Amino acid sequence: MDLKQVADDFKENGLAVVKGFASAEECEAMRDEMRKICADLKADEIHCFETESGRNDYFTQSGDKIRFFFDTDAKASADDLVKTAFTSLNKVGHALHTHPGVFQDLVTAPKTKEVLRAINLKKVCVPQSMYIFKQAKFGSAVPPHQDSTFLHTSPTQTVVGLWLALEDATEDNGCLWFIPGSHKPYKDESKREKLDHAFMNRVPSSDGSVKTEYRLGTSKKYYESCDYTWVPAQVRKGDLVLIHDMVHHKSLPNHSNKSRNIYAWHLFESSEASWDSDNWLQYPEGKTFMEFETQ
Template sequence: MESMGMLTEEEVKKYQEDGYLVLDGFLDPDECDVLRKKMSEIVDRMDVPEHCRIQFSTDHEEQLKAQGSADYFITSGDKIRFFFEKGVFNEKGDFTVARECSLNKIGHALHAFEPVYKNVTHSQKVQTVVKKLGLKCPVILQSMYIFKQPGIGGEVNPHQDATFLNTEPLGRVMGLWIALEDATLQNGCLWFIPGSHKNGITRRMVRTAKGAFPLTDFVGRERNYDDNLFIPTPVKKGGLVLIHGEVVHRSAENISSHSRHVYAFHVMESQDTLWNPENWLQPSPELPFPPLYT
């Protein structure tokens, strides 16, 4: 992989055929460490959202927690918000683990409001890769820092990103997933079904009617997938995984003593594309989807 992120024709073809592609050494170790250091600073100064502090003593409080959590998620597209692993708070709302080990992810606008992540997202290397794949007017939809905590990092079930980030026509969304630490079989690397991006989607996550609860629901059902079709995809620190919006992928729980930190973001080809108004994620006046190319 050349330093400016140039893709070969063979790599472009492999991405088109398989629906995903690993590019080793996309970032050097020092670049990865800068992203991790900045995230450590963000975690140190984070305010825990109130819905995480609500006790589970009454049905009413459980409902308040559920509504607060749903609203916190659905309005996170233009903010930097904190999403926690299960079981990291006690009945008093206090941490049961170290705060730096409590988080599942932070999202969804790191690319807009944190310069370190913004610089990587708009880097010449990223732009070169995306241009080589033929995107004319890509915009950035969302960004996430994923922790996959040691011992408690949860399983991510088989899914397609287009279920949650839906466009008309399909095939306009791509994920860029950068390993900031080694992603291994033990700590929850990605698994893919090669070629599954050619079969469309059968399920969409949609916003419900205004005033309704829950705030989102699913239309359709996920297919059942043969476990034998999934291919494990370990990635060394600094590697980039390109993920087609319709390729089926998953990750196992982290059973190791090592975390699996990742910076990931999604882009959409905006030319001749309709962003589904039922998607949970919507651009806002404060943050329209920013163009990738600068």
């Protein structure tokens, strides 16, 4: 792993790839584990996931649970969805990493800590993880967004996404796309005027606290007027993608006959910031996140 190059790419582009991070066996072990989880699915767990209207209780209260979100285009009866979950689901989240096993092993692995150290993370909390399927033929798009819109911390924004390809991810089967450098203006507090284009802004209020202001409604206008170029991040099975919390990214629908399974988790530098209580995912009172030092 050339982590110096990864750290430079992350700083410059807002997205970086650690090639060959996980072995084919590790990726298959995660897919097998997900097949087992799906085999235990009950009919009352049939809920659809729609990015734009994801704020229902089943979603917002899934932070400390393993919950199942089906692709809106999974065309089958409820019974069939239970039987064919592994090939019908949109995603499973958001506490996979809190259970001992392959997902937790990856999140806490020495090689993961090495990557985190390379991008200057010292002590991290892991509020969520998810398995995204991007099914063959009907896996739906993930609209353009910044993770900071949904995952934010105070007093500084310190969230990073880690996204592991469990299968090759290409333009054909719905790889990630991003706007290189689009994270930059937002990290520099001295350039507040540039925050016009951010969909999540940190606004200091008179009592000294910092509040979150959303500008979700402006996203369509922003992308229409945007001079930047969307670039595909095509990666191989086992490659790990680092996603800056302010970089604009998306993925397109999968019309191919190959699925694009991934496992992603989000963490934040907890020696500098705390999780905001107005994040989309809500946790029970007193809940503590998995936390560890990267050293």
